[in-house]
Each structure stands twice: as C-alpha cells, then as structure tokens.
Ligand SMILES: NC(=O)C1=CN([C@@H]2O[C@H](COP(=O)(O)OP(=O)(O)OC[C@H]3O[C@@H](n4cnc5c(N)ncnc54)[C@H](OP(=O)(O)O)[C@@H]3O)[C@@H](O)[C@H]2O)C=CC1
C-alpha cells in the first residue's frame with residue numbers, strides 16, 4: 234500500500250536559512266509547502282527541488298506581516314492533514330536606534346517575527362496534538378539571549394520566540410509532538426542587506442554558512458534537542474546558563490522582598 238509523503242511547511246523559503254531547510258527536507262523525502270512574498274524565487278526553488286528529489290512542492294506567496302497573509306497560511310496548516318513539519322523561519326531585522334524606526338516599521342517586524350509565528354504555531358499544533366505527531370521548528374537567534382543598542386525590537390522579538398517555544402515544549406512533553414528552538418548566530422544571508430548592517434562590517438570568522446547552520450540544526454533536531462545553538466562549541470556555557478535561569482526562578486518563590494530592598 235502506498236502512502237503520500239508527509240509535507241514540511243517552511244516560511245521564509247525564498248532565500249537564506251529557509252531555502253536551505255527546504256532543500257534538506259526535500260532530500261529527506263518530504264513534499265513541501267513554501268511560503269514567502271517573492272513568488273518568483275519560491276517557484277524557481279520549487280522547480281529545482283522537484284527535479285532534484287522527485288518530490289511535490291507547492292508555493293504559497295504570502296506577506297506574513299499582513300493579516301490576510303497569516304490567514305492564508307493558517308488555512309493551509311489547518312486543512313492539509315499531510316503536514317507533519319512547520320519551520321517558522323520567516324523573520325526580519327532592522328538594526329538601528331529604536332527611535333530612528335517608525336511605529337509602522339516596528340509593528341510590521343513584530344507582526345512577522347512574533348504574531349505570524351504564534352498564529353502559525355497555533356494552527357499547526359492544534360492538529361499535531363490531535364494526531365499525536367508533528368514537529369515545529371522555531372527559528373530564534375542568539376540575540377534571544379542578549380540585547381544590544383540597535384536591536385531593541387529584533388532581540389525583543391527573538392526573546393519572545395525562545396520563551397514561547399520553551400512553554401510549548403512543556404505543554405507537549407510526554408507526547409510525540411516536538412517543538413525545537415533553533416538559535417543561529419551570524420549567518421551569511423540576505424537578512425543583513427535588509428537590516429542596515431553590512432556583512433562586510435562583521436568579523437569574517439564569526440560568519441557561518443546557511444548550509445552548515447541548517448545541517449547542524451537538523452543534527453540537533455534528530456538528537457531530540459529542545460534548544461539548538463549550532464555555533465556554540467562549549468556546551469557547558471549553555472548548561473550553566475540553564476541551571477542559573479532555573480535557580481533564579483525557583484529562588485524567587487519567597488513571597489517577601491529580598492533584604493536589599495527592605496527599608497531600614
Ligand atoms: N542570518 C542571520 O545572521 C540570522 C538569522 N536569524 C533568523 O533566521 C531567519 C531566516 O532569516 P535569514 O535566512 O537569515 O534571512 P533572509 O533575509 O535570507 O530570509 C528571510 C526570509 O523571510 C521572508 N520574509 C521576510 N519578510 C517576510 C514577510 N513580511 N512575509 C513573509 N515572508 C517574509 C523572506 O522572503 P520574502 O522577502 O520573499 O518575503 C525570506 O525568505 C529569521 O527569522 C532570522 O531572524 C537568526 C539569527 C541570525
């Protein structure tokens with residue numbers, strides 16, 4: 234008996250990290266649903282992957298900073314029972330002082346990086362939980378853990394992605410549904426053209442290729458990691474950070490202000 238292949242949905246597949254995820258899931262035999270605004274790029278990638286891997290690829294041009302674009306992808310996630318993977322990868326960055334950006338620009342970045350990711354996770358997870366299978370990969374950033382001048386909105390949105398993903402992981406614990414947070418560091422993609430920071434101004438040795446990033450991220454996924462940070466070599470740093478984070482939370486369950494805040 235032949236069964237149709239599962240489908241991987243990848244947002245932001247028209248370039249960079251998303252295009253590599255598309256290639257890698259195609260190589261794993263998944264059919265694809267590719268989402269982004271630039272339809273010509275999506276179609277070109279779709280034709281290439283269909284020819285290379287003998288899979289079927291659908292394209293869905295959508296602006297995920299726009300309500301109608303989000304709704305179109307939600308509808309696809311709810312209606313296609315073959316969807317087993319959602320890669321919430323589409324994202325943008327504008328690196329500049331906060332007050333130099335308009336309310337509209339910040340709102341659009343939050344809509345894409347937070348609102349779309351949240352809504353698409355909801356649409357996918359409801360079905361994944363009902364069928365007790367499925368995987369969501371949320372692309373965060375190392376700036377989920379760090380913020381610098383110029384990245385107030387961007388790192389704020391990526392901090393959300395990490396905490397949001399952690400909470401979902403607790404909700405699906407014990408089931409066959411997986412939710413991974415993937416935290417790239419500097420990666421050679423078009424995001425730098427958009428962000429206002431030239432890649433030429435970044436330390437060359439710190440720049441990873443999209444291919445190396447996604448291949449490592451998939452090793453992390455296959456190992457069952459909850460949070461994957463491909464560029465982090467010294468894992469003890471992460472383990473120490475996690476231990477401290479949990480210890481701070483537990484240590485705050487005191488009900489009384491710490492002595493340093495009590496007036497003499
Ligand atoms: N490159 C890096 O150094 C790092 C990247 N990341 C994260 O990786 C993810 C992928 O980015 P990356 O590959 O680097 O950058 P790219 O700019 O190459 O890719 C971004 C993708 O998102 C899509 N996208 C952008 N805006 C919208 C929108 N409004 N609606 C729908 N799709 C949109 C773009 O397609 P289109 O323009 O056709 O719509 C494109 O496919 C992002 O979430 C980013 O924050 C995290 C850490 C580091």
Ligand SMILES: N[C@@H](C=O)C(=O)O
Nearest residue numbers: 326374376418424428
């Ligand atoms: N995309 C990068 C910043 O613009 C990052 O997340 O480090």
